[in-house]
Structures are given as structure tokens and as C-alpha cells.
Amino acid sequence: MEEKAILDIRDLHVWFRVYEGVSRVLDGVSLYVRGGEHVGLVGETGCGKTVAMKTAMGILRSPPALFPQGQVLLAGRDVLKAAPIELLRMKGKTISMIFQDPLSALNPVFTVGQQIIDVIRFGHRWIRDDGALTKTKVRGIAMEALTSVQLPDPERILSLYPLELSGGMRQRVLIAMALVNRPRLLIADEPGSALDVTIQAQILSLLKSLVKEAGIAVLLITHDLGVVRETVERVYIMYAGRVVEEGRTVEIFDDPKHPYTQGLLSSVPRLTGEALAEGIPGTLSDYTEAPSGCRFHPRCPQAMEKCTQQKPPMVKVSTKQHVACYLYHGGGG
Numbered sequence: 001m002e003e004k005a006i007l008d009i010r011d012l013h014v015w016f017r018v019y020e021g022v023s024r025v026l027d028g029v030s031l032y033v034r035g036g037e038h039v040g041l042v043g044e045t046g047c048g049k050t051v052a053m054k055t056a057m058g059i060l061r062s063p064p065a066l067f068p069q070g071q072v073l074l075a076g077r078d079v080l081k082a083a084p085i086e087l088l089r090m091k092g093k094t095i096s097m098i099f100q101d102p103l104s105a106l107n108p109v110f111t112v113g114q115q116i117i118d119v120i121r122f123g124h125r126w127i128r129d130d131g132a133l134t135k136t137k138v139r140g141i142a143m144e145a146l147t148s149v150q151l152p153d154p155e156r157i158l159s160l161y162p163l164e165l166s167g168g169m170r171q172r173v174l175i176a177m178a179l180v181n182r183p184r185l186l187i188a189d190e191p192g193s194a195l196d197v198t199i200q201a202q203i204l205s206l207l208k209s210l211v212k213e214a215g216i217a218v219l220l221i222t223h224d225l226g227v228v229r230e231t232v233e234r235v236y237i238m239y240a241g242r243v244v245e246e247g248r249t250v251e252i253f254d255d256p257k258h259p260y261t262q263g264l265l266s267s268v269p270r271l272t273g274e275a276l277a278e279g280i281p282g283t284l285s286d287y288t289e290a291p292s293g294c295r296f297h298p299r300c301p302q303a304m305e306k307c308t309q310q311k312p313p314m315v316k317v318s319t320k321q322h323v324a325c326y327l328y329h330g331g332g333g
Contacts, residue, residue: 004076005032006094006185006217007056012070014051014060023287025051027241027295028070028311033185038211038218040228040249042264043238046284049221050100052238053187055079057097058087075184093123096183098207100190100221102170106162113158116142116177123181145176149206168199175207179214186211189221204231225268229253234320237261240284240295243314247321257323259300294325302327 014026025048033039041049054060056072058079072079075094082090099105107115120141124133139158146154149172162170171191178186191207192200208231211218220232228235228249235252237245237260245258256262263280282299285291291298297307306326314324 005034005073006075007031007033007219008071008073009052009056010071010073012052012055012072013068014048014055015066015068016064017066018288020286020288022066024290025241025287026055027290029238029241029243030314031236031243031246033217033219035184036215036217037234038220038232040220040222040232040235041238042222042225042228042235044223044264044284047238048241049238050189053097053189053219053221057095057187058082058091093181094183095185095187096178096181097187098171098174098178098189098191102167102174103162105174106170108162110161111158112146112160112162112165112173113139113142116145116158116173116180119177120145120180141180145180146173148179148210149173149176151176167195168203171195171199171203172206175203175210179210179216182214183216185217185219187219187221190223191220192227225253225264237264240290241287242295242311242324244296244325245321245323246314247318251318251321255318255321257317257321257328258296258325259302259327260296263299 009029009031012026012029013024016023016025029048029052031041041052043049051060055065056074056079067080074090077086077090079087079090117138120138121133142158143154146157151157151169151172157165157169165173175191188207192203195203204227220228222228232249234247235249236243237252237258239260245252245256245261252261253265256265260280267279280299285295285298291308293309294300294307294312297303300307304326312324312326312329314322315328317323317328
């Protein structure tokens with residue numbers, strides 16, 4: 001890394017005790033995001049993307065989650081070892097998150113105004129502490145935040161309940177709430193997945209312009225490769241609780257190395273009519289009975305005996321591209 005990362009996750013393991021035993025959801029995840037950088041975290045549903053980011057936010061605590069190994073450094077401080085009061089100071093000032101379902105992320109029994117004002121007051125108390133915050137001032141900040149996300153008649157929207165808004169409007173409210181305290185890093189968890197494609201494009205375009213203007217770093221969680229290609233500079237490909245490939249977006253798309261990445265790209269529907277999307281056979285394994293060795297080997301068309309026995313380490317395959325696969329370990333067998 002050329003400069004200090006805002007978020008630096010190192011060899012993170014996250015387990016949960018379930019009826020069947022121990023679910024080993026994350027198995028050694030490492031990633032980082034620098035200041036002002038836009039990074040993608042990509043993988044199919046259930047691969048552990050959201051668990052990793054909720055851990056980074058300090059939302060997952062022990063118990064019920066178990067953290068047998070690893071560090072989550074947020075501006076140099078380990079989230080896993082931080083006291084509750086320290087976590088409060090870190091949230092908002094350093095990191096904020098947009099959740100994928102705007103209806104469940106907003107409280108249905110409070111107005112939009114009550115919720116965004118609570119966020120502003122939280123930031124004032126734990127972050128800035130720059131004197132008295134009057135009702136008039138905080139309401140003005142709230143209206144300014146809603147105006148910034150291009151919501152019409154922000155004064156009226158402050159008085160409405162989430163159920164009175166459309167999905168696209170609720171998502172804009174969440175973006176306003178996430179950015180109102182000017183965090184250094186924004187985690188966007190599938191910010192348009194609950195919306196139709198037209199509104200999704202508008203939301204992503206708005207989000208991109210807002211964070212660029214404010215110089216905020218972004219970690220975008222998604223399974224939409226089209227969004228990744230247009231939005232982020234670097235990308236991490238995640239499978240079954242492990243990062244299997246990492247590099248600059250253009251390199252990953254032009255020359256994917258890991259068989260899983262190749263499978264993801266071949267799964268994208270083609271609009272040219274040349275061929276049907278191939279897809280990846282099989283499904284994610286149960287985390288309580290995760291495969292030994294490379295977790296992708298039961299679905300991999302190029303699996304070797306070694307793949308079933310040992311977890312492949314991440315190796316450098318080009319200037320800014322790394323992959324965890326024995327195909328790039330001098331033949332591997």
C-alpha cells in the first residue's frame with residue numbers, strides 16, 4: 001500500500017455457533033481501502049460480503065459472532081478490540097454504511113425528519129462537539145442533506161414516514177443520512193438492488209457524484225459486474241468467505257485469472273446474441289461443512305488434487321493483480 005488505509009482488514013475469520021455446529025462464514029479475508037479510493041467487493045449471494053462489512057462497522061459483536069483470528073483496522077484502530085464508547089466515536093466520523101433494503105433500514109414508526117435529525121445530533125455529540133446545535137440549525141442541515149440527494153420539497157419529506165415514500169426516495173434518504181456527518185469511508189451494500197433498473201442507475205449515478213465531490217472513499221458491495229466496471233477502481237472477488245482474486249478493475253475484466261472470476265464473467269447475459277450466458281454449475285457449500293482446501297474446488301472445472309487438500313495462498317500474477325489459485329503456483333500439482 002502506497003499510503004495508510006482507512007479500512008484495513010487482515011486475515012479476518014468470523015464464525016457463528018449454529019444447531020449443526022460452527023458456521024465458519026469468513027475464512028481469512030484481507031482487504032484494504034485508501035482515502036478517496038473507490039473499491040468493489042463482488043461475489044454471489046451468501047459469500048460473506050455483508051458479514052465482512054458489518055464486522056468493519058462494529059455491528060457484529062461477540063457473542064453471537066466469534067472472531068478467532070484477524071484484525072479490522074479503521075483509521076489505525078482495531079474495531080474488534082474497541083470499547084463501545086470508542087466505536088460510537090468511530091462511527092460517523094470515519095465510517096458510514098448504506099444498507100441494501102431501504103424499507104427495513106428505516107424505522108417505520110418515526111418520520112424521516114426524526115431519523116435524519118437523530119443522525120445529525122449523534123454526529124454533533126460524538127464527532128464535532130462545536131457548540132450548541134439549535135432546532136433551527138439541525139433542521140436546516142437535514143433539509144440541506146435531502147436537497148443534496150435531489151429530493152423535491154425536502155420540508156414536506158421531513159414530515160413523512162418511510163412507508164409514504166417510494167423505494168427510490170427511501171434510498172435517497174439513506175444516502176443523505178449516510179453522508180450527512182461527512183464520513184471518510186462509505187460502505188454501500190447493494191444500494192440499488194431493491195429498485196428497478198432505471199431508478200437504480202439514477203441512484204448509483206447520484207451516489208458516485210456525491211462521494212466524488214466530497215472526496216469520500218467508497219467500498220461498494222455488489223454482485224452486479226456491470227455496476228462494478230463503471231464505478232470502482234479496484235475490485236475484490238469473494239467466494240465462500242474468502243477473497244480469491246484482487247486487482248485493478250480493468251485488469252480483472254480484461255484478464256480474469258481465478259476460475260471463479262472467469263465463471264462470474266461468463267455468467268453475465270450477452271446482449272449481442274452471440275451466445276447464452278454459461279453460468280457456474282453447483283451452489284455454495286454449507287459453511288458448517290465447508291470443503292477442505294480451496295472452497296471453490298467442488299465447482300471448479302480445473303480443480304487438481306492439491307486443491308482439495310490445502311488452502312491456496314494469494315500470489316502476485318501481475319503488477320497490481322493477485323489470485324489465490326494453484327494454477328499460478330508453477331503448475332500446482
